[in-house]
Amino acid sequence: MEPEGWLIGCEFEDSVFEEGPERRPAPPAPYDAKRCEPQWFDEEAESSDDVEVLTVKKFRGDLAYRRQEYQKALQEYSSISENLSPTNFAMRRDIWEGQARCLAHLGRHVEALEIATNLENKATNIDHLTTVLYLQLGICSSWPNLEKTISCLQKLIALHPFNPWTWGKLAEAYLSLGPALSASFASPQRQNGFASSDKTIKSTFPPSGRDCLLCFPETLPESCVLSMEARSSTLKSIPSCMAGKRGTMLPETQMKACASLIRARLLLQLTQSQQTSFALEKNLRTQQEIEDKMREFHFQEDTLLWIAEVMGEDIGPEKMKDEVYAEVKSSGPVALTGLVTASLEGFEDKWFGKIRDHFCSLEGHLQSEIQILA
Structure with a gap:
């Protein structure tokens, strides 16, 4: 009778526990690196x-x-x-x-x-x-082709929305676009366009309508509380304000440049704690350059803080996830191009729409008061 608890199939041969013959690794095959003379490819070689x-x-x-x-x-x-x-x-x-x-x-x-x-x-x-x-x-x-330059930068931001240098370049492009668009007003033959070194390019930004958005950079939409005397003075100065802005830069273009600079500064501040040496020096130097540029817009601090709040809504540890990577990780050319095209079409509404709408609502309110005061 077999012992109690004996399991069938659990027997081992003695050879399993015997030590096998010692195996020594074979010597590696000799390697002879190919040596080439400098610029060896300059000579005609038959192969x-x-x-x-x-x-x-x-x-x-x-x-x-x-x-x-x-x-x-x-x-x-x-x-x-x-x-x-x-x-x-x-x-x-x-x-x-x-x-x-x-x-x-x-x-x-x-x-x-x-x-x-x-x-x-x-x-x-x-x-x-x-x-x-x-x-x-x-x-x-x-x-240079400013319109296509802006389009390329917007596509890059659609792929990498947390790259501060791309936002900075976009702001520079908008600042360059402003004088070009303003110059188009002075020439009826070049209306709605601007000249490049190769051809005249149609502008994507209209010359009228929403262009008077930033006639009041000193005020914030939510905090526009003025005395009647001050409000009357401000309202009466609207025509000269609009004329002055159009002589230099279209207000909507100025708004986009300002918002892009603020976004770049926020992202630089976010990465500042992770940098050292020359990278940190470049970061701080760029932030200072942005600060200097912001003073040229003559916005009050409250306005800049509000724009910074809008442009930084998606900046945070829990929100900074590049969703584009997840969507196109294994996509083909058609899906990838379609995604970027869709992002490009709604780019300005996504990033600047909220700011633009606030200034538009403020402008409409003040324009109605102009008629009353007149």
Whole structure:
């Protein structure tokens, strides 16, 4: 009779507990690194490997670009593009980017932008799209094409809403756009447009209607409590205020620039505690530059605090989640492009709509009182 509690299948062979023969690792195979002379790819080399031939041409193009020989670099890149396999996506992106940069340096901005747009449409993830948008930004900035520059910056912010440097660049673009739009009022032939170095570009910002938003930068919508005498004086000064603003910068453009600067400052303050050395120095220096620029708007402190509250509503540990990454983590080019396009269409309403509506309501209230006082 078998012992009580004996389990069937739990027997082990003695060989299981025997020590096996000692195994010694084989010596590693000798490795002989390939050594190349400096600029070895400058010499004509015959090779049956098509990939190696294209790689050599790529190196030549990169070296020519570094030497600022843009026409030569463009020729090298173009010769590669003609013979490159359609499945070699990584090198194809590099070649197209090189061609676009060369064309921009050669003053052929339209062709450069066409290549960059093609790259944007073929981007498959956020990293690729971000790189392409920075490429477009460089092309448009060297053009200069302010309308497309602003569009690129808005797309970048749609992808990375917590990047202070992009917000700062957007503010600079709005500040540059203001004088260009104001100049369009003086020329009937250029109404609603502004001249770039290559062509006249239609502006996305209308010359009238909501442009008188910031005629009263000294007052805050919620705290607009004036005595009747002071209010009468303020209301009567509206026409001269509007005329002065239009002579320099359209008020709505000024509002967008101001809000963008405040957003950049808030984000810089958020990252300040995590930085040291030169990064911290640059952060503090930029904050000071923003402070100096804010004084030029002549807003009262209450107004700036209110705008900061609006522009910082999503800034916080519990809210700072880049939802774009979750939505497009595994999306294709169509979904990625569609998401950015949708974000771009509602960009100004999302970020500036609340501020604009407050100033619009204030303006409407004061305009009605103008008629009463008149």
